[in-house]
Amino acid sequence: MAPGILGKKIGMTQIFDGQGRVIPVTAVQAGPCVVVQRKTVEKDGYSAIQLGLVEFIKESRVTKPRLGHFKKAGVEAARYVREFPIAGDAELKAGDRILAAEFKPNDRIDITAKPKGRGFQGVVKRHGFSGGPDSHGSMTHRAPGSIGQSSYPSRVIKGVRMGGRMGGTKVTTIGLQVVEVLEEDNVILVRGAVPGPNGGYVMVRRSQKQ
Amino acid sequence: MQNAILDKIDQMKMREGVAKMEPGDTVRAHVRIREGEKERIQIFEGTVIAQNNTGLRETVTLRKISFGSVAVERIFPIHSPIIAEFEIVRRTRVRRAKLYYLRNLRGKAARLRERDRR
Numbered sequence: 001m002a003p004g005i006l007g008k009k010i011g012m013t014q015i016f017d018g019q020g021r022v023i024p025v026t027a028v029q030a031g032p033c034v035v036v037q038r039k040t041v042e043k044d045g046y047s048a049i050q051l052g053l054v055e056f057i058k059e060s061r062v063t064k065p066r067l068g069h070f071k072k073a074g075v076e077a078a079r080y081v082r083e084f085p086i087a088g089d090a091e092l093k094a095g096d097r098i099l100a101a102e103f104k105p106n107d108r109i110d111i112t113a114k115p116k117g118r119g120f121q122g123v124v125k126r127h128g129f130s131g132g133p134d135s136h137g138s139m140t141h142r143a144p145g146s147i148g149q150s151s152y153p154s155r156v157i158k159g160v161r162m163g164g165r166m167g168g169t170k171v172t173t174i175g176l177q178v179v180e181v182l183e184e185d186n187v188i189l190v191r192g193a194v195p196g197p198n199g200g201y202v203m204v205r206r207s208q209k210q
Numbered sequence: 211m212q213n214a215i216l217d218k219i220d221q222m223k224m225r226e227g228v229a230k231m232e233p234g235d236t237v238r239a240h241v242r243i244r245e246g247e248k249e250r251i252q253i254f255e256g257t258v259i260a261q262n263n264t265g266l267r268e269t270v271t272l273r274k275i276s277f278g279s280v281a282v283e284r285i286f287p288i289h290s291p292i293i294a295e296f297e298i299v300r301r302t303r304v305r306r307a308k309l310y311y312l313r314n315l316r317g318k319a320a321r322l323r324e325r326d327r328r
Contacts, residue, residue: 013216014267015223019244020292027215187215198213 002098003084004205005030006053009113010187011198015179025179025189028111030100030204032186034075038093039083048085049092052078053201080201100186107178108207113196117168127161171195175207220266225289229296231258231270234304234322239272239286240294251294254284257302257322259309270296273312275320281313301325 007030014022037050054076059067062077070077073094086092103109123129123144132140144163148156173195180189188204196202231237238255256272268288276282286293302322312320 010215011213013219015219016287016290018291020242020287020290022287022290027219029215182219185215185218187219189219 002092002102003049003086004051004109004203005098005100005102006033006051006080006082007031007100007188007202007204008053008055009194009196009198009200009202012193015189023179023191024193025191026194028188028190028194028202028204030103030186030188031098033098034073034078035092035094035096035098036070036073036075036078036081046085047087048083050081050083051098052076053080055079082203084205099183100181100188101183103178103181103188103204105178105180109176109178109190110172110174110205110207111176111190111194111202112170112172112205113194113200113202114169115167115171115195116197118166120164121166122163123161126163126166129161217265223266223289228288229298231261231296231298232301233258233261233307233309234302234325235298236300236302237270237272238297238299239284240297241286242292242294254286255299256282256284257309257312259283259312261307273309275316 007028010027010029012024012026014024017023032054033051034054035049036052039046039048039050041047052070052075055078057077057079059077061079062070066081067077075095118125122142124131124142129144131142132138132145134141144161147160147162173193176194177191178188179191181187182189194202229237235258236255237258238253241252241254243250243252254272254274256274258270259273260271262269262271266289269285270288271283271285273281273283288296301324303325304322
C-alpha cells in the first residue's frame, strides 16, 4: 500500500450525501504518480520512496541533473517530486505507478501544500488577536496592544507575535476525509478545504492518526 | 464553473429526467421525509417564482398560499436526493424570470394567466 500520492488541487465544489446533506469537497487530481527512486537503509540510511507526479512536461523544462535522475529510473520527467517515508520491507520499486485508486472513501489523509501568500498582515489576521474596540472614542483598532514590560527588561522578548509576512509557507492539514474516488480520472474528492491555490501541487499522505 | 473535472463531477451527480420547470409554473414537489425508520413523501405545491441555474446546485423557489392567507416559500435543491420528483400542474404566461412581485400582491391580483397550449 502506497504511503501517499502527489497531486494537484483542482478546486472546490459541493455534492450531496445520501440524506440530502451538502458536503463541501475539494477535488484533487491525485496521480498518476511514478516511483522515481527507492531509498533503502543500506544505501541511503533510511527507507523511503521518491514519487514524481506524471504530468506532460517537456524534457527541456527539467534541469539536466534531474533529467539524468529520471532517466536512471526509466520514468517520465516530472515537475513535482517528493519523498515519502516507507517501511523497509515495502514492495515498491522505481518505475512503479501509484494511482488515485490507492485511496478509498472514508480514508483519513493529511495534505501538505503551500498556502496562498497573504503578504504583510497585521496581528489580527495573522495571529487572531482581537484588536481594540472600533468606536466609543477608541484609538486602538487593530493594534497589538502591549508588546512587553517597561524598564525591566527594557526590550521586547523574542518571539512576541507581531505583524509580518503571512502564508506561502508549507502547511499540513491533518485528518482530512476522502469522500469519493474517481478512478478513471485519478481524482479524489476530499471533504473540506485543502491548503493552496487551485492548480497548486499537494502532497497527500495517509494519516498517522486515525 | 470552468474546470472540466469539476464540471464532470457536477454532471455525474446531477439527476436525470427532472421536469423542466419555468417561472410561473405551478409545481408539486415530492419531498422524502424521514420519521425515525419510516420514510414518506410530502407534497409541496406552489408557483415557481425563481430559479437558480447553477449546475448541481440548481434550485427552484416555490411559493404557495396556505390557509388562504399565509404565504410559504420554500427553496428546493433540484438534485438533492431528498426530492423524489417534480410534477408540473399548470403553466402560466409570465414576462419575468423572477416573480418576486407576487409577494406584494394578494388574492385576485396575484393570479397568473394560463399559457396557451399550442
